[in-house]
Amino acid sequence: MGNYFFIDGKKIPFEPGESILKAALRAGFDIPHYCYHPSLSTPATCRMCLIDVVDSGNGKGLPTLQTSCTTLAKADIKISAQGEKVVRAREGVLEFLLVNHPLDCVICDQAGECTLQDFAFEYGSGVSIVNHEKRVYGLRKIGSFLELERNRCIHCTRCVRFSQEITGNSELGTFGRGHQLTVDTFIDKPLSDQFQGNLADICPVGAITLKDFRFKKRVWKLKSVPSICDRCATGCSINLDHKDGTIYRITPRENQEVNRWWMCDHGRVGFHDYYADDKLQKFYTKGSQKIDRSQALTNMLTTIKASAGSICFINTASSTLEEAYSLKLFAKLLGDKAKIYYPKPVAQRKDSDIWIDNLISDDKSPNSRGLKLLGFSSLEEESFSKIIKDSTDTIIVVGQLNKSWQTLLSDITDNQRLIQLTCLKNELLGGMGLGLPLIPVFEKSGIYVNRQGRAQKVNRLNFSNGTSLEECSLWKNLADELDPIDNDQPKDNAEALIKLAESDKRWQDLTDKKLLAKGILID
Amino acid sequence: MIKETLVLLKNIRQAGYKGTIEEYQQTGGYSVWKKVLKDLTPDDVKKQVKDSGLRGRGGAGFPTGFKWGFMADVKGKPNYLVCNADEGEPGTFKDRELMIKDPHLFLEGMLISCFAVKCNTGYIYVRGEYYEAIKILKREIAQLNKAKFLGDNILGSGYSLKLVVHSGAGAYICGEETALLDSLEGKRGLPRVKPPFPAVSGFNACPTSVNNVETLANVPFIMEKGAEAFKANGTINNAGTRLISVSGLVKRPGVYEIKMGVNLKDIIYDFGGGTLPNRTLKAVIPGGSSSPVLLADEIDIGCDFDCLQKAKSMLGSAGVVVLDDTVDMPRLLHRLIEFYAHESCGQCTPCREGLNWIRILLRDLLARRLEKSWVDQIYRIAGNITGTTLCALGDAGAIPVMSFIDKFREEFLGYCK
Numbered sequence: 001m002g003n004y005f006f007i008d009g010k011k012i013p014f015e016p017g018e019s020i021l022k023a024a025l026r027a028g029f030d031i032p033h034y035c036y037h038p039s040l041s042t043p044a045t046c047r048m049c050l051i052d053v054v055d056s057g058n059g060k061g062l063p064t065l066q067t068s069c070t071t072l073a074k075a076d077i078k079i080s081a082q083g084e085k086v087v088r089a090r091e092g093v094l095e096f097l098l099v100n101h102p103l104d105c106v107i108c109d110q111a112g113e114c115t116l117q118d119f120a121f122e123y124g125s126g127v128s129i130v131n132h133e134k135r136v137y138g139l140r141k142i143g144s145f146l147e148l149e150r151n152r153c154i155h156c157t158r159c160v161r162f163s164q165e166i167t168g169n170s171e172l173g174t175f176g177r178g179h180q181l182t183v184d185t186f187i188d189k190p191l192s193d194q195f196q197g198n199l200a201d202i203c204p205v206g207a208i209t210l211k212d213f214r215f216k217k218r219v220w221k222l223k224s225v226p227s228i229c230d231r232c233a234t235g236c237s238i239n240l241d242h243k244d245g246t247i248y249r250i251t252p253r254e255n256q257e258v259n260r261w262w263m264c265d266h267g268r269v270g271f272h273d274y275y276a277d278d279k280l281q282k283f284y285t286k287g288s289q290k291i292d293r294s295q296a297l298t299n300m301l302t303t304i305k306a307s308a309g310s311i312c313f314i315n316t317a318s319s320t321l322e323e324a325y326s327l328k329l330f331a332k333l334l335g336d337k338a339k340i341y342y343p344k345p346v347a348q349r350k351d352s353d354i355w356i357d358n359l360i361s362d363d364k365s366p367n368s369r370g371l372k373l374l375g376f377s378s379l380e381e382e383s384f385s386k387i388i389k390d391s392t393d394t395i396i397v398v399g400q401l402n403k404s405w406q407t408l409l410s411d412i413t414d415n416q417r418l419i420q421l422t423c424l425k426n427e428l429l430g431g432m433g434l435g436l437p438l439i440p441v442f443e444k445s446g447i448y449v450n451r452q453g454r455a456q457k458v459n460r461l462n463f464s465n466g467t468s469l470e471e472c473s474l475w476k477n478l479a480d481e482l483d484p485i486d487n488d489q490p491k492d493n494a495e496a497l498i499k500l501a502e503s504d505k506r507w508q509d510l511t512d513k514k515l516l517a518k519g520i521l522i523d
Numbered sequence: 524m525i526k527e528t529l530v531l532l533k534n535i536r537q538a539g540y541k542g543t544i545e546e547y548q549q550t551g552g553y554s555v556w557k558k559v560l561k562d563l564t565p566d567d568v569k570k571q572v573k574d575s576g577l578r579g580r581g582g583a584g585f586p587t588g589f590k591w592g593f594m595a596d597v598k599g600k601p602n603y604l605v606c607n608a609d610e611g612e613p614g615t616f617k618d619r620e621l622m623i624k625d626p627h628l629f630l631e632g633m634l635i636s637c638f639a640v641k642c643n644t645g646y647i648y649v650r651g652e653y654y655e656a657i658k659i660l661k662r663e664i665a666q667l668n669k670a671k672f673l674g675d676n677i678l679g680s681g682y683s684l685k686l687v688v689h690s691g692a693g694a695y696i697c698g699e700e701t702a703l704l705d706s707l708e709g710k711r712g713l714p715r716v717k718p719p720f721p722a723v724s725g726f727n728a729c730p731t732s733v734n735n736v737e738t739l740a741n742v743p744f745i746m747e748k749g750a751e752a753f754k755a756n757g758t759i760n761n762a763g764t765r766l767i768s769v770s771g772l773v774k775r776p777g778v779y780e781i782k783m784g785v786n787l788k789d790i791i792y793d794f795g796g797g798t799l800p801n802r803t804l805k806a807v808i809p810g811g812s813s814s815p816v817l818l819a820d821e822i823d824i825g826c827d828f829d830c831l832q833k834a835k836s837m838l839g840s841a842g843v844v845v846l847d848d849t850v851d852m853p854r855l856l857h858r859l860i861e862f863y864a865h866e867s868c869g870q871c872t873p874c875r876e877g878l879n880w881i882r883i884l885l886r887d888l889l890a891r892r893l894e895k896s897w898v899d900q901i902y903r904i905a906g907n908i909t910g911t912t913l914c915a916l917g918d919a920g921a922i923p924v925m926s927f928i929d930k931f932r933e934e935f936l937g938y939c940k
């Protein structure tokens with residue numbers, strides 16, 4: 001006798017204390033459900049997950065249907081999830097949910113990933129007899145990030161429980177009773193936290209949707225690439241939903257070790273920064289003159305060659321591990337005059353009792369920990385200021401500096417040279433030195449090491465915006481010019497990783513599968 | 524002519540009885556309380572109540588002694604006894620009678636019961652509309668404190684007890700015991716998932732027993748006269764007397780006390796005085812408005828939990844509603860469903876959507892807008908509510924729909940296009 005029970009004859013393993021629904025879902029057995037969400041308490045109110053206990057272990061069944069989300073799995077009990085009683089009850093529940101549903105799927109952004117649609121299709125009776133007016137709730141605004149369309153709501157209260165149990169701010173509540181029950185915020189109190197997008201994810205229907213994604217694309221036309229977010233040192237697992245070279249939205253991907261089911265709003269819509277109209281795809285000389293790519297590269301080479309004194313690289317830790325390692329090799333080629341630093345990461349504030357409040361890292365760079373592991377030295381802001389004032393010959397910034405560091409650059413004198421490589425718009429760029437565009441994170445594939453010391457995989461979309469530079473090949477090109485015969489410079493990220501693994505065993509056996517699933521704790 | 528068996532209404536039936544603490548004591552009141560404090564342990568009381576076979580009078584008829592037996596002694600968590608005085612089921616008004624006319628009988632029962640479950644703070648959750656009962660209970664509890672029958676170290680026994688009267692706010696669902704506990708905790712009253720039952724995790728997640736007013740009012744008699752004397756009133760498995768609220772189209776509506784098992788027809792004719800002049804009996808709702816309706820020729824049955832169950836109805840809260848030939852059953856059903864749909868807490872799908880759908884359909888039926896096939900549809904919809912909801916309110920609304928259509932189908936069809 002093991003820990004097994006049976007659903008329609010199929011053997012399902014379970015852990016003690018686990019519900020039938022949870023065990024079934026893990027075993028890949030689908031039982032339709034709405035109010036249950038693994039992260040939240042179980043109110044057992046949608047009644048969608050009803051099952052029939054035909055043998056509760058003593059040869060006898062239970063007289064009434066049970067909710068599988070609250071019924072504990074027990075060894076050898078027999079469940080029917082397809083019997084006539086269950087089928088009828090499901091049809092009934094779906095019919096009830098649809099009595100007042102507006103059925104405006106044609107203009108609903110949730111269509112295609114709506115479990116009301118899916119379950120109605122799979123478990124519904126297929127006919128509707130409703131012939132009277134439907135319930136209409138008034139319009140409500142709940143903030144600038146989300147759209148609430150209450151007529152579509154199926155009252156599962158996942159959103160309310162999220163606000164009570166996950167963010168703990170209770171900004172959402174249920175109001176009214178009976179068929180007038182509705183979810184809402186308090187009067188004149190729009191949602192204020194940084195995790196609102198998750199409400200759109202857990203809402204099983206189109207009642208809560210992202211304003212940012214509204215009417216943008218039908219979801220079945222989107223393709224999805226698993227990756228991680230680069231907006232801070234947490235590295236939430238995400239999916240990049242894209243089509244024809246355009247990202248339409250980013251959704252969190254479950255990773256219990258890092259972000260559970262969630263991500264912050266900043267990371268969710270941050271991709272617009274890269275693809276905004278003012279994105280830097282041009283090459284600039286000092287004085288904001290546009291030049292072409294080959295000219296810019298020549299200028300860069302000349303600058304490096306001409307630097308008799310020191311060359312200081314500031315890598316803002318948005319480079320992948322592979323790119324940073326390439327840079328390390330390149331700097332080695334330049335000899336002792338080259339130094340590499342990364343801005344000292346902002347220390348994480350103290351742990352909050354509310355789990356999700358710790359999700360966002362105060363260090364906004366995705367790979368500080370990775371650079372540290374490569375032996376890069378971190379730099380305080382004052383030291384950076386000193387480096388500038390001490391008339392270091394050449395300063396090469398790889399990545400986007402934060403505002404206050406960026407301001408320090410204005411202390412650069414005419415005797416110094418500045419090269420900035422960035423994929424974001426940069427007001428000072430071009431005015432002060434050479435400016436070259438890098439490809440954004442969505443176009444590269446490599447490893448970031450997050451605040452926990454977990455190596456994770458960023459994945460690229462299969463498109464490129466053309467002229468922007470890929471870091472490894474940039475260093476390779478320059479190295480080939482500097483020392484065409486004897487340089488060890490890798491040509492791309494893959495080769496960089498191989499070389500890195502040869503030099504340090506820690507980086508061996510990092511399979512993409514593991515890096516993507518949960519990441520690998522390295523440090 | 525049948526006669527009442529007076530246990531709970533013994534004092535109330537005395538002419539001029541006002542229900543003050545002095546009067547109650549003159550009839551021997553609080554002597555049982557003193558005896559319990561002096562001579563008995565909580566387990567003694569529990570055992571005697573269990574032996575008496577007392578079943579809950581709030582609706583479900585669960586044996587009270589067993590319920591108390593489930594209460595776990597958990598270290599660091601106090602036990603609570605919460606009296607359910609929400610009395611919301613249409614056609615039921617017996618608890619009000621006890622609280623207003625003989626509050627001390629009920630209060631003595633409450634004290635003894637609190638002692639039995641080792642509770643030091645007892646709550647009485649009274650229906651908000653019962654402002655008179657609330658006033659009286661508060662006043663009489665003050666009297667009890669003064670008489671030192673309540674408070675710290677009562678009569679030197681070492682046992683301390685505080686009673687709190689809490690007013691509901693007019694929601695029927697707060698009569699459901701777990702919604703009541705939510706409400707008492709200051710939250711929205713929503714029925715909770717069971718298990719855990721209140722005996723394990725109730726008020727403030729502590730072991731709690733929720734008991735009806737009438738249930739508790741039986742306890743002094745059981746402790747004074749013994750379990751056997753209690754059983755002597757009533758039938759096997761249905762011990763004791765029962766308060767019946769007779770209402771509707773009868774000559775003498777009111778609360779009557781019977782031995783369990785007394786014939787329903789006798790109750791209606793001998794106590795209720797039968798139908799109004801020149802009317803004939805059409806149907807009877809025997810156990811509060813949610814119990815299945817009985818036809819005029821089905822009422823020759825005993826009034827106890829088991830007999831009514833056999834007749835496919837239920838004793839429930841023993842609210843007997845008498846209906847005569849002037850009653851239009853679809854209209855009455857519409858009114859009932861207005862109530863249940865309005866009182867649904869709305870958290871679970873079948874009850875929230877289904878009852879309101881039936882309400883709208885009955886509205887349309889009465890307006891003669893529906894085809895005949897809709898009668899079956901309404902029946903089917905009600906069937907999809909029964910047995911699929913979180914608490915029993917869904918059933919309470921759906922059961923009358925099914926029983927009315929079962930028994931008065933022609934009347935419903937008569938309203939169709």
Ligand SMILES: Cc1cc2nc3c(=O)[nH]c(=O)nc-3n(C[C@H](O)[C@H](O)[C@H](O)COP(=O)(O)O)c2cc1C
Binds near residue numbers: 587607609611734
């Ligand atoms: C919708 C609903 C309403 C109820 N209302 C009452 C009520 O008003 N008074 C009451 O005593 N029990 C009511 N009950 C029953 C209680 O849940 C509970 O069973 C009872 O208070 C237990 O007390 P007893 O064991 O003494 O009967 C209601 C149940 C439901 C489902």
Ligand code: SF4
Binds near residue numbers: 155158205208
């Ligand atoms: S808005 Fe969405 S998540 Fe919230 S209760 Fe309605 S359906 Fe559920």
Ligand code: SF4
Binds near residue numbers: 696868874
């Ligand atoms: S059956 Fe009705 S009243 Fe009871 S929990 Fe469900 S919605 Fe609320």
Ligand code: FES
Binds near residue numbers: 048
């Ligand atoms: S998932 Fe079980 S009742 Fe909603």
